[in-house]
Structures are given as structure tokens and as C-alpha cells.
Amino acid sequence: MTAATLPNRSPAPSVAFGAEALDAILAASPAPAWASDLRRAACARLTGLGLPDRRDENWMRTDLRLFKPAAWGPSRSPDAGAAVEEGLLAEAILSGELVDTADGSGQRVAGRLAGRFTSLDGHVMREELDASLAAQGVVFGSAERVLAERADVLKAHWFSLIDSSKDWFAALHAAFHAASVVLYVPPRVRIADPLHVVAGLTDGGVDTSHVLVVLGEGAEATVLTETAGGGAAGSTGGFHCGGTEIVVGENAFLRMVNLQNWNTGVWHVARQRAVVRANGRLQWTLGALGSRLSQVAQDVALVGRGADAQVNGVMFTEGRQQLVFNTSQHHEAAACRSDLLYKGALQDRSRLVWRGMIKVDKAAQKTDGYQRNDNLMLSKTARADSIPGLEIEADDVRCTHGATSGRVDGQQVFYAQARGLTADEAARLVVAGFFQQVFDRITIAPVREALARAIGRRIRRIS
Amino acid sequence: MERLVIRGLHVAVEGQEILKGVDLEIGRGEVHALMGPNGSGKSTLGYAIMGHPAYEVTSGTIELVAADGTRRDVLAMEPDERARAGIFLAFQRPMAIPGVRLADFLRHSVTNVRNPDRKEGEELMPMREFRAELKAKMAELSMDPDFARRYVNDGFSGGEMKRAEILQLAMLRPGFAILDETDSGLDADAVRLASESIAKIGGAEMGILIITHHEQLLEHNVPLRTHVMLGGRIVESGGPELAAELHKKGYERIRAAYPDAAAAERAMEDAAGVAGRAVPAGAGA
Ligand SMILES: Nc1ncnc2c1ncn2[C@@H]1O[C@H](COP(=O)(O)OP(=O)(O)O)[C@@H](O)[C@H]1O
Ligand SMILES: [Mg+2]
Numbered sequence: 144m145t146a147a148t149l150p151n152r153s154p155a156p157s158v159a160f161g162a163e164a165l166d167a168i169l170a171a172s173p174a175p176a177w178a179s180d181l182r183r184a185a186c187a188r189l190t191g192l193g194l195p196d197r198r199d200e201n202w203m204r205t206d207l208r209l210f211k212p213a214a215w216g217p218s219r220s221p222d223a224g225a226a227v228e229e230g231l232l233a234e235a236i237l238s239g240e241l242v243d244t245a246d247g248s249g250q251r252v253a254g255r256l257a258g259r260f261t262s263l264d265g266h267v268m269r270e271e272l273d274a275s276l277a278a279q280g281v282v283f284g285s286a287e288r289v290l291a292e293r294a295d296v297l298k299a300h301w302f303s304l305i306d307s308s309k310d311w312f313a314a315l316h317a318a319f320h321a322a323s324v325v326l327y328v329p330p331r332v333r334i335a336d337p338l339h340v341v342a343g344l345t346d347g348g349v350d351t352s353h354v355l356v357v358l359g360e361g362a363e364a365t366v367l368t369e370t371a372g373g374g375a376a377g378s379t380g381g382f383h384c385g386g387t388e389i390v391v392g393e394n395a396f397l398r399m400v401n402l403q404n405w406n407t408g409v410w411h412v413a414r415q416r417a418v419v420r421a422n423g424r425l426q427w428t429l430g431a432l433g434s435r436l437s438q439v440a441q442d443v444a445l446v447g448r449g450a451d452a453q454v455n456g457v458m459f460t461e462g463r464q465q466l467v468f469n470t471s472q473h474h475e476a477a478a479c480r481s482d483l484l485y486k487g488a489l490q491d492r493s494r495l496v497w498r499g500m501i502k503v504d505k506a507a508q509k510t511d512g513y514q515r516n517d518n519l520m521l522s523k524t525a526r527a528d529s530i531p532g533l534e535i536e537a538d539d540v541r542c543t544h545g546a547t548s549g550r551v552d553g554q555q556v557f558y559a560q561a562r563g564l565t566a567d568e569a570a571r572l573v574v575a576g577f578f579q580q581v582f583d584r585i586t587i588a589p590v591r592e593a594l595a596r597a598i599g600r601r602i603r604r605i606s
Numbered sequence: 607m608e609r610l611v612i613r614g615l616h617v618a619v620e621g622q623e624i625l626k627g628v629d630l631e632i633g634r635g636e637v638h639a640l641m642g643p644n645g646s647g648k649s650t651l652g653y654a655i656m657g658h659p660a661y662e663v664t665s666g667t668i669e670l671v672a673a674d675g676t677r678r679d680v681l682a683m684e685p686d687e688r689a690r691a692g693i694f695l696a697f698q699r700p701m702a703i704p705g706v707r708l709a710d711f712l713r714h715s716v717t718n719v720r721n722p723d724r725k726e727g728e729e730l731m732p733m734r735e736f737r738a739e740l741k742a743k744m745a746e747l748s749m750d751p752d753f754a755r756r757y758v759n760d761g762f763s764g765g766e767m768k769r770a771e772i773l774q775l776a777m778l779r780p781g782f783a784i785l786d787e788t789d790s791g792l793d794a795d796a797v798r799l800a801s802e803s804i805a806k807i808g809g810a811e812m813g814i815l816i817i818t819h820h821e822q823l824l825e826h827n828v829p830l831r832t833h834v835m836l837g838g839r840i841v842e843s844g845g846p847e848l849a850a851e852l853h854k855k856g857y858e859r860i861r862a863a864y865p866d867a868a869a870a871e872r873a874m875e876d877a878a879g880v881a882g883r884a885v886p887a888g889a890g891a
Binding site for chain 2: 552553554555557558559560561562563564565566567568569572573575576577578579580
């Protein structure tokens, strides 16, 4: 692991999250005043807000007892330079795939990127955008910079979708977000190659990055975000407190991928929300392999007639990891479709929680809503909870949900062994087969391959 | 000529003895038929040879004896080591592995079986080479090439499963193959095709044990010996005429001639009935 070569950080922050620290950050920031005002307002709320209440349905299965808010503060400049970025990129599971991807025939071909944004401990390391796209009006890069340049198209969306007053994490993110990135694609501009966003942490680092993606009418893009680094279990770890806002315009098509691959000492709290307008399409894939504890809200709102959202989740947990996902598919307009499939495999004493909700408003007739969660237990001590939910106010709808939980079938393993595969190879194959159904839905080959490989590496003997 | 040699084999499932002393010897290039009523223990023998963990060998030996007399103890091997040593079982009821394409499965399988010393993680057989060979084999067996893109036995009809087993046999070319009711689920034409295919695949190199209730599969695979199992023992062995007799007249003469084995058969039926077992996956029906 490259993480071992990243510099260590001291456990206690020299500055806490507070008004003084924020003033210092804003003094050095090129962001426009309206954006700074949003931060100040959130910071003012921060002092009055506590950690989320465990009586809250969304948080009751998340064990925050060992999370100490006072242990964390705003990021300082990273002391390691380009060498760290190299290590970071090597560790990012998609990087290799993107520069060297396989085509259908198994031949390796060089992948192309439309843009790349990397950050370390909340500091921007690199921003690149294909010049021809910039010429077409595409905006991609550090929020601090582009919010000032393109307030006309961004101001209305910035922090418009996620609630920053809900709890301590929400307010903290809104006040202290750093190394945030914005993508704006003007109407009818189609970006063929993916944009790659990597957020990295050193041991004990803090990442509060915000991601805003806005696709104009008829625009198309593929955004791959991933996280890497942070301390392993037992070290200082790391803290991610992030947010994502997505606006898919009318007839636009966005493929969004979030791969969470922190080391196992990182606390990960993320709020992610997308709105899809009339006839817009969103394919949103979450891959979650890392972190010590994750609390992720993934909400999709279908706000215009004929909007379509496909949500894919691929989770693999091990050790004592605990990953909690609260998903929402909110049908606000008629004749929309949402289809969620989360698949998780659990090893050791890890725990996976999925709580899903399909909400259909009165106006949303002809809704087609689906949610499903399948979990595969690779050990007897792992635990998975699936809690689907429906809240339907319209009467002409088709909404279904399902959940399964099972173990690797010994008969399948024997069959594969009888054909010469070792017990381990057989188990790996069965697990790969389990994920295939969701991989079949992910239309981005490098993402499929990177996830399959990363999961394959993690599987140990099935008990 | 290498031989698969089984001596005094006793096998128990869930603590109950099923095989009660089986002796059988098959040389490479020989065809043997194994017949017997349902529940007599034929599939159990196949599983025990392949090393299914639920089938416990309580006594007896299974060995591979090379032409120079070198012996390899099959019972000491894991199932995958047995496959790599050249033993193949065509399952009476093959298991489905959803999400895993037959071609990918087979590529892994062929790689391991052809390189018995391959370590996990080492390269698989080159894709191009594998595909060409698979395509040729499927054409020989009159199989649609798209078939290999389907998930292993997932949603296959009975006949498709059996044809997939024959395809795997053809690709793996084992030293010894046990074909457990590979003809069931196939219509008459398909059985004839299977019979021809097996004869072509087998040739002079493969020792084959054909477990069947019918004669048709034996048409192109004339057995050197036909064995009759009853109550967990091979009670009689004979030439091809024995298979014809059993197919036509059933097992009444056998039951009358071997009252002890017939009594064991009844006891096994009772035990299975008392335990209220549904017929387990892969066991004879
Ligand atoms: N996995 C199993 N679990 C329990 N009983 C089994 C199992 N496999 C076989 N048996 C029992 O062993 C006996 C022989 O079965 P089997 O070998 O399948 O016979 P055949 O293949 O000759 O029809 C039957 O009584 C059957 O119920
Ligand atoms: Mg049988």
C-alpha cells in the first residue's frame, strides 16, 4: 500500500472548526462574497448544533461513540508535494484503469480523460480540462475560482440541494468545505470522455470537499470521483465530511460514479443529492470499499416528467468496518422511473446497513419505482440490515422492493472445485458472479473492472 | 496404461452408510457402464470419487495407478487436485453459478487442469487461443457459440445442462470421466448426438464410467464391463448383454438373486423416508 509512505500527522488539530478559523480561510479565498456569506451563516449554526441524534431513524444504526468532533480541524497545507500526489494517484483504484483500459477484446487501450482534479487534505493539487471543452463553455475546476467567474450559472445551484442546518456534520461541511470542485456543462454540449476527481488524505487528514455538477439541457457527461488514503484502522485515521449536488437538466444524461476507498481508519460522512429534470437521465453508481465508518445519504429527486434515475451500489466490507446508507428516490413528477440496486458482500465482523425509501407525490402518476438490496455474507460474524420503505400518495403507480441476504453456497464451490478451481478461486468466482448483476448495469467498463479487481483482492477464505 | 482403482469403498452421508464396499477398476481407454435402481448409490460413488465434502469415505481406497506402478492416493486430494489429476465428474444435476459466464468459468477451469502446478493469480490461458478452441469444440458438438456467454447452468433446461457438461468434458479431456446420467433430460436425437460426441472425445485415452438407465448412450460407447449396483454394492458385472437385459427387464432378477443387497436397498429407502429428506440436489431421483 502506498499509504504507508504518506507523512504522518499529529493527532490533535492546532485550530478547531470555528469562526476564527473560517475568517482566516476566507481572507485568503478568491471566492465571491455571496459564497463566503453562506459559509459564515453555516459556521454560526455550527456552534449550536450537536452530533446527529441516535433517535433519528437515519442515524440509529451508526455508532458515533468513538467519534470526537474536537479532534478535528480545518486542513493545513500539505507538507508533502508532488511525490504524495503520485502515491495518491497510484492508490486510487481507477487511475490505472483510466490510463490503461481494456476494450471488449481484452486488448489494452489508452483511456482518455476530459479533465482531472486532484486534492490532498483539502488542498487542490491539480486541475486540468481539455481545452476544446473549455472553448465550448464547459467549466470544471476549483469552486473557489469558478464560482467567481460563472456566478450566472452556478450561484442558483450552489448549496441549493443539501440542507446545511440539519446537524453538526451538515453545518461543518457548508462552512468549511475545501478543495471543492464544480462541473458545469452548457446546454447540448456532450463530453465523451470521463472527468476524474480524486480526493486524497494523509494519515490524520481532513477532507471536506464539495462537488457540484450541473448539466444544462441536452448535455452529457461522465464524472468519476474517488477517494483514497487516510490512516488505517488503529492510526489517527482521517475525516471526510463531504457533500455532492447534482442537477441533470432536461434531456441531459449524466453518468456519476463515487468510489469510496479510504483506508480503514477514516470517518466518512457524505450527503449526496441529485435532481433530474424532464426526460433527463442519471446513472449513479456508488462503490464503497473503504473507511472505518460511513454514513451516506444518497437522494434522487425526479422533478420533471419522464425523468429517469438508475442507482447502483457495490459494497464490500471487512474487518470491523461499518457502512450505513440511507437512500431516497423521490418521485415529484409524473411518468418517471427510478431503479435502485445495491449489492453488498460482507467479510469478518463488518456491518452494512441500507435503509431505502421510495416516495411518490400525489402528482407523480405513472411512477415506476424499484429498489432492491442483496447482501452476501462471507463470514458468520458479519451483519447486514436491509430496510426498504415505500411512501406512496399517487394511485396509478408501480413500486416494488426486495431484499435478500445469503451465504456462499457450498454446492457451487464444490462444482467449481470439481472443475479444477481451488476453494478460494471458486469462492471468489461465486462472489464475482453475485456482483455481476449490478456490474451489468454499469456502462463504464473501467469502473466495472476496477471494482471487480478491488473486490477480488479483498476476498479471503470464506468461513 | 493408467488405472483408476477403487477397493472396498465404504461411504457415509450424514452418518448413514450408503456404499458398503465397492470394488471397481477402470483403465484409460476403457468404457464401463454402471446401472442400478434409483437410490442404489451410483451418484454417491461419483461424488466420493470427486471428493464432495458431504460424502465421507469411512474405509477403502481410491488410487490412480500409473503404467509403471506408481500410485497416487486420490482420497488425500482436494476436489480441485483430483480434477487436476485428470478426474472428471459430469454431474447428474449440475449447479448453477449465476453471474459467471460459462466461457469465463471454463477458461479458468481449462487453465488449471492443463497446468496442474498453476498458482492462484497466475495468468489464465490466453483469451484468443481459448476462444478459438472453444469455438471449434462448440461447432463439433453442434452448439450455438452464444451459449458460452450464458451464466453457468443458470436457467438452463435439463438438456442444456447436460450439453454444457459434455462441452466441459470435451475441453478438459480428462484421464477418467464419470458421466452421471448425462443422457437424462435429453431427447432421443440429443442422446444419439451425445453418444457420438462422448465416443469421439473419449477415444483411446479416456477411461469412462457411464451411469445410465438406458442403452442408447452405450450405442457408440460399448462397455467393456457393465456393473449393477444394488443397496450400495456392485452385485454383478457382465458384458453389454447385461445392460440390454436390465434396460428391458428391470431389476427383479437381480433383487431375487441378491437378497442381502435387496434388504440393504429397502433399509436405505426407509432411512431416507424416515429422515423425511427431500431428495438432495445432485442426488439420484
Ligand atoms: N447429500 C445427501 N444427503 C442425504 N442423503 C443422501 C445424499 N446423497 C445420497 N443420499 C442417499 O444415499 C442413497 C443413494 O443415493 P444416490 O447415490 O443418489 O443414488 P443413485 O444415484 O443410485 O440414485 C439414497 O438413499 C439417498 O437418499
Ligand atoms: Mg443418481
